[in-house]
Amino acid sequence: MKINLVTLGVVLALSSAAPAFADNSTGSISGIASHGSVVTIKNKNTGLSRTFSVSTNEKFHFRQLPTGNYTVSNGEQSFDIVVTVGGTRSIDFTDKVEVLSVVGSRVSPLDLTSVESATVFTAEDIDRLPITKDLTSVALLAPGTTKGDSGFGNLASFGGASVAENGYYINGFDVTNIRKFTSFANLPYDGVSQQQVKTGGYGAEYGRSLGGVVNIVTKRGSNDWEFGGSAYWTPKGLREDRTDNLSKQTDPSPSEKYHVYNSDNTYDYLKYNVYGSGPIIEDKLFFFAMYQWRDDEWNDFNVDRSTRNTDESPLGLFKLDWNITDSQVLEYTYILNDDEYTIHPYTNPEDEYYTGKHGTPADPYSISDSGDIHILSYTGYITDNLTVNALLGRMEFDSSVRNPLEGPGAECPLVYDRRETPTSSQRIGCWGKDSNQYYRYDPEGETESDTRDSIRLGLRYDIGAHSISFGYDKEEFESTKLGREFSGGDYWRWHRGTGSEVRGVVVPEGQDYVRHRTLTEASGKYLVENTAFYLTDEWQVTDDIILRLGIRAEGFENFNSKGESFVKGDTKYAPRLGFSWDVFGEGDKKLFATAGRYYIPISANTNIRGSGIEFSTEEYFLVDSADEDPTTSAPTKLGAKLGETSYNGDENPPHPGSIAAINLEPMHQDEFILGYQQEFDTWTVGVKAIYREIKDGMDDYCGHQAFINYATDNGYNNFDYNSMANCMMMNPGNNVEIAMDLENDGNYQAVSIPASYFDLDKYKRTYTAVEFFWERAFEDNWYLKGSYSYAKSKGNAEGYVNSTLEQDDAGATQDVDHALFQKGADGYLPNDRRHTLKLFGGYNITEEIAVSANILVQSGRPVSCYGYLPLEQYKDELGVDYSGLAGYSASSFFCQGKLGSRGNEGRTPWVKTVDLGVTYKPEWAENLTLRANIKNAFNSQEVTEYTETSEIGSASAPEANPNYLNASNYLTPRRVELSVSYKF
Missing domain, CATH: 2.40.170.20 (TonB-dependent receptor, beta-barrel domain)
Structure with a gap:
């Protein structure tokens, strides 16, 4: 039957002053019923049942309900509804109208009780679509989200924020890894019941994010096997x-x-x-x-x-x-x-x-x-x-964590060569170059x-x-x-001069030189x-x-x-x-x-x-290729130093x-x-x-x-x-x-x-x-x-x-x-x-x-031009x-x-x-x-x-x-x- 719009507006406005957001994994049911009546809800899956005695204001509400399928009854009428995360379902028993969804879902996204910008995707919604079943792919369906840089795993950017400014929740628990904010806990995605994507306007119960919030509710058991x-x-x-x-x-x-x-x-x-x-x-x-x-x-x-x-x-x-x-x-x-x-x-x-x-x-x-x-x-x-x-x-x-932490070659210095290929570095020496063993680690430290x-x-x-x-x-x-420190404690990179300056010194064409770095963390x-x-x-x-x-x-x-x-x-x-x-x-x-x-x-x-x-150094030296160690490929003898040593950080x-x-x-x-x-x-x-x-x-x-x-x-x-x-x-x-x-x-x-x-x-x-x-x-x-x-x-x-x-x-x-x-x-x-x-x-x-x-x-996306700082131009003030x-x-x-x-x-x-x-x-x-x-x-x-x-x-x-x-x-x-x- 068609819903009377005037009655419906009153239902939606009076039924609830708020979605149930104190717990980030629940929803609500509310509405209007006659004074003195008793409204009963029952979860069709688990049997959870609650009653509400309606007072003179003729309003009822059931806050913070587990999401799922419910029957709502006043003794004369009953409705089957679905409660979704963060939303409110509203019913008017006084006018005998049909139930209306006021949740941001596919049934009816118009939620008059909410001011948030949020979208809920149920497991059924996600199953219907030809997308990868993961948290980010679903979040990217929401308005205002874009895919971030591939270097961070194509995470979602919300409303212009960086990909490291979002909050991720599972069953109300914040699972964002705040070491760098670019990772979060994973789970078998087929175990997800609903995913709520908040792109703005969220309430005071949410914080610690500038982009958006992704809120997962998992599936749960029921009376049916x-x-x-x-x-x-x-x-x-x-x-x-x-x-x-x-x-x-x-x-x-x-x-x-x-x-x-x-x-x-x-x-x-x-x-x-x-x-x-x-x-x-x-x-x-x-x-x-x-x-x-x-x-x-x-x-x-x-x-x-x-x-x-x-x-x-x-x-x-x-x-x-x-x-x-x-x-x-x-x-x-x-x-x-x-x-x-x-x-x-x-x-x-x-x-x-x-x-x-x-x-x-x-x-x-x-x-x-x-x-x-x-x-x-x-x-x-x-x-x-x-x-x-x-x-x-x-x-x-x-x-x-790498396992094994160190392999063969950890005692050898890290060495690269750009003498023949100035635009790309070739790995040489005895360090663990074939297994990407760039560092050796503190034997007394914890994982x-x-x-x-x-x-x-x-x-x-x-x-x-x-x-x-x-x-x-x-x-x-x-x-x-x-x-950690560099493999073998040192990082060497061979170069061949082109007649240009290196650290303020002209290196003749064909003259070899090395860059030397150290690192202490x-x-x-x-x-x-x-x-x-x-x-x-x-x-x-x-x-x-x-x-x-x-x-x-x-x-x-x-x-x-x-x-x-x-x-x-x-x-x-x-x-x-x-x-x-x-x-x-x-x-x-x-x-x-x-x-x-x-x-x-x-x-x-x-x-x-x-x-x-965190302490690192960088310096340049002239060298002779004849002074290359046959095993490590590091220089055995250094010539004149080019410029001053650069220091970054402190050893204390x-x-x-x-x-x-x-x-x-x-x-x-x-x-x-x-x-x-x-x-x-x-x-x-x-x-x-x-x-x-x-x-x-x-x-x-x-x-x-x-x-x-x-x-x-x-x-x-x-x-x-x-x-x-x-x-x-x-x-x-x-x-x-x-x-x-x-x-x-x-x-x-x-x-x-x-x-x-x-x-x-x-x-x-x-x-x-x-x-x-x-x-x-x-x-x-x-x-x-x-x-x-x-x-x-x-x-x-x-x-x-x-x-x-x-x-x-x-x-x-x-x-x-x-x-x-x-x-x-x-x-x-x-x-x-x-x-x-x-x-x-x-x-x-x-x-x-x-x-x-x-x-x-x-x-x-915008494209820019990046280059080195012209340090000589600003040397006096630097x-x-x-x-x-x-x-x-x-x-x-x-x-x-x-x-x-x-x-x-x-x-x-x-x-x-x-x-x-x-x-x-x-x-x-x-x-x-x-x-x-x-x-x-x-x-x-x-x-x-x-x-x-x-x-x-x-x-x-x-x-x-x-x-x-x-x-x-x-x-x-x-x-x-x-x-x-x-x-x-």
């Missing part, structure tokens, strides 16, 4: 070859023929899982268990070596749900991440290049990021109006690992027109660093503590208007390896405001807006790099007061959203305007001349800049309060240094966008969903990563290491995509056969910073000596991809499902990245890069995934 399994195979025989690209060098050597060599690489992926679920005690205790195996093999062929890589990593999920009573629920989740792959290296015969086949095998080794997750959560429905919840979680993971311990407490109380939520969460994140354990309180009032101002008034109080503290705090700021307050207006009270038109501030903590990687021991840990500004403001962002949605029969359409701006951006500054100048100007002539940390955390463009040993007597005192001494611009990043989005609910055997975004992401820093350098040092990128790196930095940022069109949907041809498609049309800056790569916006600007080389081409899928569910085998998905069906292989480095060599002897602006990466070619699923 169910078993099954699935297999997914992407065979190498159904994959097109990747694109090669020739070098632009004039008359290249045989080893420099290709700039990109991919065509001989092969990939064969197979994963399969089994699962079981059911009641341990009917209506009381349930389990869900899934175990997934992999049998992946991929072969990578390079210039003169290759690898065969295998991954048999299992993943596991175990979930227990205990309905202690109808008003108390206890949940336990265990996730196994045995993430480890093995690398089998090979070396080509001498003088054989680009062979496309494996040569002589070397010792294999593995890389492990394995770990475990434990989550325990409790929800108590104390009264009809009071709900409490608590969550405890622990996540333990290895951090890219690199990360551990997160978290507690969350929440309370919600409904009183009159207000729904009050209060919560507290605390997390401790400990990262263990294993000390100490072992240690580093702790990050983050705390937060939040308070939210969801206020039903009128029948048609809901206000959300929230505040989040954040606390951040970082410790060095001695347990000494080096960053502890005052409590930071983040307001979260919003409203939702049912424009005409008819339930089919919604105007909404949000305004909020969001903070992100300092990463554990900053503790390691900023407060630990820095004073904790000198690591970060005392007045350091954690990086935060202000966001404003204004949107409108409307329903037309089976269609829902909307438009939204978004503005985001970074306030008080944060990064490390690695210069020291500014401190010398300040000390000198204030009469401190004994100051030694070596008493400062190698790099200092600060807010660029602000005055810096920091501890300095001005008298060089070991006594540090706090001083305030004007911003002018550093000559740094304010940290800038803005995101402005207009999004159009639409959805046709499934009817007449087809559905369609999509969005179009027009967006601009501008500034002088990308954020917690630097995509150009593929640098994932969150909060410690190169961007503000010195004022020279900011010159030319203003412009459109790497995640800027002006136009993005997304379309996905499906059509049921028959009851057995369905087809689906996923289409992406997107404009390109002072002691000259030496340190000489060790940087060609990564400034000086393009072959001339200052350019970010994005001055145009953009990469538009990307257009079409994924197609077909599903067959035969009538003769009711529980069998067969699928074939074709990714990039038309085999588009557009360029996605160019080589943006205009120079090679070194800062003291730069040379034009012949492969500047040569294509370096392409779209992944067409491939086919075949899958089969069966349940019983």
